Amino acid sequence: MNITIAGTGYVGLSNAVLFAQNHRVLALDVVPEKVALINQKRSPIADKEIETYLATKKLDLRATTDVAEAYQDADLVFVCTPTNYDVATHHFDTSSVEKVINDVLQLNTKATIVIKSTIPIGFTKSMRLKHDTDRIVFSPEFLREGKALYDNLHPSRIIVGDKSSRGEQVALLLKEGALEKDVAVLLTDFDEAEAVKLFANNYLALRVAYFNELDSYCVDQNLNAKEIIQGVSLDPRIGDYYNNPSFGYGGYCLPKDTKQLVANFEGIPQNIISAIVEANDTRKTFIVDRIASKPIKVVGGYRLIMKLGSDNFRDAAIVDVLERLKAKGLEVVIYEPQIKEEQYSGFKVVNDLSAFKEQCDTILVNRLENDELNDILDKVFTRDLYHRD
Numbered sequence: 291m292n293i294t295i296a297g298t299g300y301v302g303l304s305n306a307v308l309f310a311q312n313h314r315v316l317a318l319d320v321v322p323e324k325v326a327l328i329n330q331k332r333s334p335i336a337d338k339e340i341e342t343y344l345a346t347k348k349l350d351l352r353a354t355t356d357v358a359e360a361y362q363d364a365d366l367v368f369v370c371t372p373t374n375y376d377v378a379t380h381h382f383d384t385s386s387v388e389k390v391i392n393d394v395l396q397l398n399t400k401a402t403i404v405i406k407s408t409i410p411i412g413f414t415k416s417m418r419l420k421h422d423t424d425r426i427v428f429s430p431e432f433l434r435e436g437k438a439l440y441d442n443l444h445p446s447r448i449i450v451g452d453k454s455s456r457g458e459q460v461a462l463l464l465k466e467g468a469l470e471k472d473v474a475v476l477l478t479d480f481d482e483a484e485a486v487k488l489f490a491n492n493y494l495a496l497r498v499a500y501f502n503e504l505d506s507y508c509v510d511q512n513l514n515a516k517e518i519i520q521g522v523s524l525d526p527r528i529g530d531y532y533n534n535p536s537f538g539y540g541g542y543c544l545p546k547d548t549k550q551l552v553a554n555f556e557g558i559p560q561n562i563i564s565a566i567v568e569a570n571d572t573r574k575t576f577i578v579d580r581i582a583s584k585p586i587k588v589v590g591g592y593r594l595i596m597k598l599g600s601d602n603f604r605d606a607a608i609v610d611v612l613e614r615l616k617a618k619g620l621e622v623v624i625y626e627p628q629i630k631e632e633q634y635s636g637f638k639v640v641n642d643l644s645a646f647k648e649q650c651d652t653i654l655v656n657r658l659e660n661d662e663l664n665d666i667l668d669k670v671f672t673r674d675l676y677h678r679d
């Protein structure tokens with residue numbers, strides 16, 4: 291089949307590589323540099339499996355910036371473009387997804403359009419009504435950044451919001467590319483598939499917020515959080531995973547998906563959904579107040595990446611914490627080798643590690659990646675108790 295992927299970020303590129311094992315794939319992006327890298331078999335994002343597959347596997351994959359070329363001969367188009375949260379409307383900005391849908395419907399009379407981007411509940415139905423077509427389906431994406439292709443080769447589940455043969459075809463395609471063959475497949479209606487994605491991410495955010503709040507209690511009361519979390523998590527109904535405290539949940543998806551679900555609940559009584567968003571904010575304030583109450587002048591931020599192995603700082607909790615500390619009058623210095631400039635978001639960047647250690651009175655670390663700071667652990671403030679997640 292001819293498969294087009296619109297958007298070559300984490301979701302698009304991992305799916306492009308997955309399908310290119312068995313089909314002809316054309317990947318479209320608006321950023322020419324990304325397109326050029328993919329055509330050189332190099333990954334624009336840090337992802338071990340994507341890098342290895344691009345370099346070593348036989349893939350039928352080409353990238354382009356040409357919209358007409360991308361859509362006109364496609365049998366399927368996967369939409370993997372951004373849906374950022376818009377603070378003015380309190381909703382996802384779905385304009386990039388809508389643009390792709392418009393373009394495909396204009397240029398191609400048969401292709402199935404599969405939305406992989408995370409969208410508000412009700413979006414697929416509204417697009418089908420607007421365009422008077424049943425060619426649009428939604429399939430939630432569950433991958434983690436840094437393990438994007440791995441998670442599509444070993445999917446936790448495959449869900450497609452379309453119970454017809456169109457939905458079956460999409461599910462089979464996703465299963466065909468996976469290494470894990472014993473995978474649960476669920477076909478639902480569109481609204482339900484959209485809800486699965488948002489409720490799943492809200493549960494993950496809730497869990498992070500819960501263990502963070504437990505940790506705030508321990509810090510305040512001077513209790514051993516590690517022992518308490520271990521004792522709590524030994525109950526198999528709770529489980530000893532995804533329970534490592536942090537400065538707050540962050541990254542591209544959880545902050546925006548939690549806010550979008552609050553918007554979807556408008557007019558429906560709820561407490562927990564809003565509380566997740568509020569708890570994350572309270573956690574950051576708690577961390578800020580602990581640091582600001584110390585007699586210090588210069589605070590350091592060691593790495594801005596949200597989690598181990600990540601290559602971006604989209605909505606990273608530590609950035610928010612550092613911005614709030616700066617607003618309280620503290621001088622903020624950051625160590626982040628991925629930033630080549632001398633300034634980032636108003637912070638001074640010091641990528642000479644010895645100079646960084648020397649300058650800072652306290653160093654904030656969301657995740658202790660290695661032993662680089664072992665010689666100055668008395669300066670380090672972290673809540674990373676397990677060195678994972």
Ligand SMILES: NC(=O)c1ccc[n+]([C@@H]2O[C@H](COP(=O)([O-])OP(=O)(O)OC[C@H]3O[C@@H](n4cnc5c(N)ncnc54)[C@H](O)[C@@H]3O)[C@@H](O)[C@H]2O)c1
Nearest residue numbers: 297298299300301319320370371372373386407408431435
């Ligand atoms: N990153 C994740 O871990 C993850 C996981 C599950 C779901 N999602 C969802 O998937 C969607 C994409 O996320 P991502 O992290 O891959 O985003 P990304 O920002 O990494 O990539 C999006 C890509 O789309 C391109 N793009 C924008 N407009 C375009 C257009 N009109 N035509 C073609 N390309 C266009 C951008 O240049 C960019 O390369 C979002 O809705 C996100 O919520 C992301």
